Amino acid sequence: MKKTLRNLLVKDYMSGDPLAFTPDMDVLDAIHKLLQHELTGAPVIDRLGKVVGFLSEKDCIKVALNASYHEERGGRVSEFMTQEVLVIEAEASLMDAAELFVNRPFRCYPVVNRCYPVVNESRLVGQLSRRNILRALEKLW
Numbered sequence: 001m002k003k004t005l006r007n008l009l010v011k012d013y014m015s016g017d018p019l020a021f022t023p024d025m026d027v028l029d030a031i032h033k034l035l036q037h038e039l040t041g042a043p044v045i046d047r048l049g050k051v052v053g054f055l056s057e058k059d060c061i062k063v064a065l066n067a068s069y070h071e072e073r074g075g076r077v078s079e080f081m082t083q084e085v086l087v088i089e090a091e092a093s094l095m096d097a098a099e100l101f102v103n104r105p106f107r108c109y110p111v112v113n114r115c116y117p118v119v120n121e122s123r124l125v126g127q128l129s130r131r132n133i134l135r136a137l138e139k140l141w
Contacts, residue, residue, distance in 0.1 A: 003140055005133075010097050011090035013136045014111045014126035020045045021055055023078035030077050031060050042127070043110040044081045049123040051110045053081035087112045090125055098133050 019042040021030045034042060034057070041056035059080045066080075067073050088097050088109045100109065108129040112122035 005095035005098055005136065005140070006093050008094040008136055008140075009090070010088055010092045010094060010111055010128055011126070013094060013132045014090070014128045015132065016126045018043065018110070018124065018127040020124060021077045021081075022046070023052060023076065023081070025077045026074055027055075027060070027063050027077050027080050028074045030055055031063065034060065040107045040129075043085070043124055044077055045124050050121065051085055051087055051112060051124055053078070053083050054085045054110065055081045056107075085110060087122065088128055089114055089122075094133060094136050097128055101130050101133060 019033060019037050019039060021042055021044045023044055023046070030042070034040075034055075041054055041059075043051050044053035044055055046052050055077055059082060062080050063074065066075070086100070086104070086106070086109060088100065088111050090111050090113045097109070100106075108127050110124055111126040111128050113125045114122045
């Protein structure tokens with residue numbers, strides 16, 4: 001069978017062991033970690049590993065604006081994160097993921113594994129970026 005994006009899986013090309021934040025983490029520490037890891041954003045998880053938000057570079061710029069307008073420095077990640085997060089399942093095809101990247105403005109997505117005994121529960125297992133898709137394409141070619 002010829003390999004295409006349709007039969008490649010997200011779990012095989014995602015970045016495992018992703019950087020993640022907690023809602024109560026200091027946002028300035030989170031910004032430092034994003035810069036240190038050279039990432040454009042990272043998921044925010046609860047104590048069980050469930051994705052509850054996403055902190056992007058764009059969200060972090062709000063921190064700077066907030067500091068400028070209100071002369072308040074920092075705050076908690078939960079004050080600046082995006083709460084409605086689109087996630088990708090680890091078992092999804094790379095073609096489905098590529099379509100998300102083409103049709104949405106996001107640079108990366110949290111990857112979750114829904115193979116848990118509790119229905120509708122998922123846990124963060126990785127992160128998929130545009131670059132991960134391009135690496136898969138390079139291998140195909």
